[in-house]
Amino acid sequence: MDNNSKVRVRFAPSPTGYLHLGSLRTALFNYLFARHNKGKFILRIEDTDQSRKVEGAVENLINVLKTMGLDYDEGPDVGGDYGPYFQSERLEIYKKYCSGLLEKGYAYYAFETEQELDEMRRVQQMQGRQTMYNRRARHLTENEVKEKLASGVPYVVRLKVPLDTEIKFTDIIRGNVKIETNLIDDQVLLKSDGYPTYHLANVIDDHLMGITHIIRGEEWLTSVPKHIILYNAFGWDVPKMAHVPLILNPDKTKLSKRQSDVATEDYLKKGFLKEALVNFMALLGWNPGEGESREIFSKEELIRLFSIERVNSAGAVFNIEKLNWMNSEYIKNYDLEKLVDLSIPYLNKGGIDTSDLVKTKRVVFAIRNYISKLDEAPQQARVYYKNDSLNDEQKKIIGNETSKRVLSLLISKLESLLEINADNFKPLLSEVQKESGVKGKDLFMPVRLALTSEEHGPELGLIAYVLGKNEVLNRLKTFQK
């Protein structure tokens, strides 16, 4: 690939206030594709729809992309040679190109009011026809147009779709697509408020920003013919296209809020790790190919293996159990120090005091095999901080002669131990068992009750390790007498 054809791809969200999982995947595929090809990944904010403006949406979007590690080479906050990267700051550019289209006869003014358009649609619906603009304003004379413009009648600019022909294109994922142009609407390009529509702004920017490949959601496939007409009208090359299939609920309907969380932020909040989310989303509709049955891939491996040709054309089912499993794998194998840092806010939120860092680290070590996401940490950790008084039934168990014998023996063995580590407590219990002849529940229950005031819980070796020698001795001694 020579320098001129260097890959440039973009993620072009319209900020809605949160990052939908589908958009996250689109961003990720663009990112992986750019990094794999040593190209550029660009963030462009498509914010020309004033009615959909949401306060703080852009900041939030940028934050989530950064948290997810999808760093871009050009964009609103990092700059670049092709800016501005906010469409709302490019309005003059769109107007200029739109005027060019009007001059060359590729677009035309139309003056219908909302009511007239509604009526047009109503009649078409009644007649069972496709609802679209009836192209009436194409037939206005030059003078009629001039007069209306001069007297300030509100107008839009529409695309003059070439009739009686076909648009053909090849999508990297969907294959060949063909459509008769008579079925294509004379799309509004410039709205009456002077803002461009998505179609006009998107095509102009993709061209001016040198985009070589458009990778985006399948819902935009139907817009492609209009875009190709625009590229042709401008005399520009059409970028290569790849329309990524939808993400589906398990019942094969489109992933929706009603069936699961759809905002990336929600998953991050629950304590899914970014590495697990990246891994999981990458495998949603893409696979690394034959001979690769693994499911766990680092971002670097994904970059190395990614190819857009291997994206499946069928919808990808979002399987939350698989995400839970994958996240638990990442938690199990994560760098412990980092996992501690990530877990502390969750533990604190659950009311657990983490100021004793040595203990916190041991707790996280102990619970990492039992949680699938970080918001489960407090519930699993609680037992290591418990020291309640026992109920009558439990007091009876711990107060009987056998229990006392077990506790005394254990105390004496513990006293000669330097410190408790993750492996050396259980052998002590075996020794106690041998010497006292007490086994099973009679052996374990008094120890468990003394250490946690609970009858069930994690392995005793783990509990003793987390509490540490002094604390274990203190608790055992409380019940020895």
Ligand code: GLU
């Ligand atoms: N602004 C569109 C969106 O919100 C971009 C579609 C495209 O990538 O062309 O998804």
